[in-house]
Amino acid sequence: MILKRLACSLLWVMPLAVEAQEFQFQTVIDKAEVLAGSAWKAPKQVPRFLQELSYHDYQGIRFKPESSLWREDEAPFSVMLIPPGLFYQHAVGINIIENGEAEPLAFDKTQFSYPNSEIEKLMPADLGFAGFKLTFPFDAPDIHNQFLVFAGASYYRAVGRHNNFGLSGRGVGVNTGLPSGEEFPAFTEFWLEKPSADAKSLTFYGLLDGKSLAGAYQFTVTPGDETSMQVKSVLFPRQEMELAGIAPLTSMFYYGENTLRPDGEWRPEVHDSDGLLLHDGASDEWLWRPLNNPATLTMDYFATEQLRGFGLIQRDTDFRSYMDAEAGYGTRPSAWVEPEGDWGQGHVVLTQLPTPDETNDNIVAFWTPDTKLQAQGPHTFSYTAHFGAADVAGSPMARAVDSYLGDGKRIGGGDAEGAVRVIVDFAGGPLDERAADAPVTGDVTALEDGELIEHFVEYVPALERWRLSMLVRPVPDRPLSLRAFLHEGEETLSETWTYQLAPGSDVLNVIN
Template identity: 35%
Template structure:
């Protein structure tokens, strides 16, 4: 096996984690059975930060990979047959709090992670035992060594719920990946501790959480605190997650990062999602369903107060978009389309996938929100990555502190009630008359704006459309109301010759007042079918 995982391997692992997060337990009715623990040792977040700082001054050491030949046999199917017995759940003997269960090692999660239970200022390691898991007699996991450790953990619903054994709401699994359910009860996109050289000129690194320290909630609806130690070839870090089970999930994140090496691109608060296709970028030849995605757009609330909506695209080749900003107020990958009829999929529940909003706490300074879009031909692999990149170069010996809040929910936590939203984006053949003789470079866009001030917009007035392309020629601009709603539909043609992407920008205004969010779109001419 290669020492360094490929992005495709980790994306496969991320997709597997979405499935395994809900299936990694064995349901029994007995009372909680004590886990086996190591000796208690002092613990504090300050001490964890000091450890990360010291580690950054020393050469990187690969995380422990027990019995690689055995672990490699625990593939996706074999891993799914191994269930943690909820009788052994950490904190399972404390009514009202959230029990924790653990994931076993496997082909896509081969690194042994140390888990600690925190009680006040003391921590005890949870010792691995095969008896914690139900597994087939012929499972390769039966041959794992005693010091294997765990691949990750998940947090169950409160024990006051009769279904707590079957339901979990947070999972940490694979590298520094973690995910949570939203207010609609489904997993979807993931977050990461940090991103290093994603879509940059240098090879991407995937630092690992190598230790977790788990402190229970004091009561139901109170926060659970998770500390984590991160290590990678170019970076170390200490993390404190304060996790609240609300209507969805809210996480306060505090982290200290220490650089071993120069890093070309440091991604803060990265998120990873899947976008395959939707109404505006598919033909009937691709799929019978109308859409397949965990997220359909990037929402931005800039430091200057502008609200931006950028629909995602599945590009013909990898592409990175940078949205320069100073002290952003928030950003995130959203799933705004909540109509099941938009997907026609009764099993995958795309309409219930969570949105993830990043709320910076404290000034982040100048930098950019970067969106990396990778081509995909299937829904099994995450191909969208988004993160904040500081403007200044990142050098060895530097340290950084960041605080932010992650909102896993159905929508943004602070939507702009004074602005309408771009509700639908549609693309078709442009030019007139509509014949095959028209140049294939002409495309027609139809953007439907609705909500906010447009719901009460005077019938005897008309908004003004502002359209700005990065290149090309705009024509045939037409703005009208729809007969079936209070929405306004903006149509225009764009002609841009050549294969280079075209960045489009549009919004509606009245006088000098914006009535809508700013709609952005990246058109890849060679991706669209010719008329």
């Protein structure tokens, strides 16, 4: 189940050679519906020597920046192309839309440089592309910054102006986390609309195909301090879908302040995201779940009656929390998915897988409807995906900025055998308006029959935070499970912090 970075299943097909033809989004929708009415066919793989390239040799195949699409037109956007090989084992069709007509983009091997003459000689002249990268001048008109990459199944990665690449988005998820095994549908063809010279946004389209469904997508992306992408998706399942994942986000969490540090690790924390945030409109509750690196696969379902948004957030952006000058974890983007319209009742699903290091994307979050998607469709979901700073969701509530766990029977932790001391620091929102002696209290619930021994709230001047301290004893062989928020009288001040540790987790093992 662990997803190796960039090593996603790739299901690309080559486009047929056709002349320019009139194009609109309905063109892609019609193609998806036709695909869904027939059996799925596995695409043709690229030559074996490309699949077996070493990482170093594949990285040595580089697209020449001067060959970027639209670069010579001095357009604000340009397109760099990605070669198949190594992880990218199938080609994807790319078409260019200009004046309302679409024309296939031909592969040209001279647009790439190669690590050696042998690879260049073997490279087929009609190979095709694995995907594309979009650039935009964030810093200066003549500097083309990469801000969006589509490559690998239905995966894409996006950043805001001040971010480095980190977590990924996906077109759709199929049976993520289920024992039956996850499927990886792929974008098999793209249509990119040539932008005007003063364009602030770029529109493109994708055709998705997989064993269980086909789909049509329209993307309109606007880069900036926060990069936003409006998505319209029309899905046509080939069969009833057991677990459809809408607007999936994929990230990495190795360890953080709420876990033990692995033996031999010198860095305080290592993760691309440190929590799941969601907002349900029916209750107007903002909920925060710190991420974990579990001992075994875990799946958590958060009920939503009227989803307003969900995302994977890199809330801790302080370099000192990571001390890794190369990885730059503090600059990884946060992502927030904002539905358009009412998606109905469903659940935000958080899937967490164990990982022995930071090379695995082991976190997946998505929304799934309570009613399973039926065969044929269409099923339409529109939303905007935002990528940027930690406050990308715009929550008005005080936020849980740090979570710590330790032994509840030692100096500084307590004197309760088998208990866990849990510390949560809150800051921001309405708390900024409170005096240090304000009567802020915590509302804490111990779930799974756990025993809440004590809890209290205090202001910590050195950090300018409000600290909720809890001492809780979980039932043996049951999860440590808690919900908590801060309030003053009848006024809720903070988001709801929720946490769960399965039996066998590192912290519980140490305590017990």
